[in-house]
Amino acid sequence: MLHGMSEKTPSKDLQAAWSRAADKVARQVNLGWWTQTLAAPLVILGLAGACALLLVRRQLPDLPVWQLSLWTTGTLLIVAAAAWLFARRRFEHREASMVRIEAAMQMRNSLSAARAGVAPWPALPNHIDPGLSWNWQRVVIPPVAALAFLSAGLLIPLSAVGEDPGATPDEPMAWEKIEADLDRLGEDDVIDEAYLEETKKKLEELRSKDEEEWFSHSSLEATDSLKQQHESELERLSRDLERADRALGSLQKNAGAMQQGQKDQLMNQFDQALQGLQNGALKPNPDLLDQLRQLDPNDLGQLNQEQIEQLRENLQKAGGACKECQGGGGGQGEEWLDELMDGEGQGGGEGQQPGPDGEDGPGGKGGVDRGPGHAGGVLGKEGDPLKTGDLEALEAKDLSRSLPGDLLQLQDGEHEVSKDPTKPQTGGSVESTGSGGDRVWRESLDPDEQKALKRFFE
Structure with a gap:
């Protein structure tokens, strides 16, 4: 202004x-x-x-x-x-x-x-x-x-070329598989929580690294080791649970009619399964494990049957969860052999006792001390024998289309055998080979060779 x-x-x-x-x-x-x-x-x-x-x-x-x-x-x-x-x-x-x-x-x-x-x-x-x-x-x-x-x-926030905005890189598939297994095992509350928490902690340690290191050599080695350990524990727990359940089932059903040797064998199987359940990293929940420890197989006949059925149901539930994590199977060889040995497989029915003089019971099925028994049950029923070796002629409707080697006709025939003793028998040749000097003379030789041989034998 x-x-x-x-x-x-x-x-x-x-x-x-x-x-x-x-x-x-x-x-x-x-x-x-x-x-x-x-x-x-x-x-x-x-x-x-x-x-x-x-x-x-x-x-x-x-x-x-x-x-x-x-x-x-x-x-x-x-x-x-x-x-x-x-x-x-x-x-x-x-x-x-x-x-x-x-x-x-x-x-x-x-x-x-x-x-x-x-x-x-x-x-x-x-x-x-x-x-x-x-x-x-x-x-x-x-x-x-x-x-x-x-x-x-x-x-403005912007992603680089080739980078998926707002999305993290795909995790190794083994992490997803192990995490899904842990969620499945924790659903029914049949597995010890300590193993689940420890395995989840190991997964979080792998996941906490930089995303660029998820597929590095060291990270993949650690992932592979964790996966193998987890699968091994699943297979072991599933096997021990099934063996304990089979042994309890056999003792429960056949305790009165079973010989002492058979009972001792089943009790030994139950003890081995119980030791495996106690010593493994993957264990059943503490309540189920305490019930198994306090169970005396010798007194199964005196226990409440409902409690035994409930115990077996819990064993089967835990084993089913393990099998689902394994994809429905795995490690079937030993279970199949155990079924044959304890009398629940095809080779030996439940309650079968050896017959007199060590023979099998009805149906040829082996008992607990006999093993699978004779053929007729282990590999299933035999099928009808196949008719092989018979040749059948094909009717050639159009012989102009036949090829060399095609079978056109089969005909039964008999050899013509001469009964005249004076007539020399040949093996089907056009002429006889002769004998002695006649054999030499009838060799296929050229004329000069024939003259030389003739002078030699004169």
């Missing part, structure tokens, strides 16, 4: 004050021309720059943000300088601004006359009105829009 100057102010001071006021109006006018020239290129630069920034960040994700910001600022300065140079042809100088002021303030060319030296400089008013005002929408919107576009290009 310029203070008013009276006519008593020296002429030079009034001239300087009017010159400063005119320069101020000129700067305002020139800034307006430069802003108008820069508006359109600034918006276009903001859009193009945002696309370029997104492309560069996608192709070069490791490029620092400060470098991108520096390049963006440099580009803006270059465009602003070009707009300034292009707008200079419309810039206004001091003299034109004085004319603008005296026209807007209706000063009747007093400033032009004072500048020409034909009239004194008029007094400077408190407010200079050049007749101009800013259109703030046209001034503010282009730079704000350009700044928003460029900021979006710098700050």
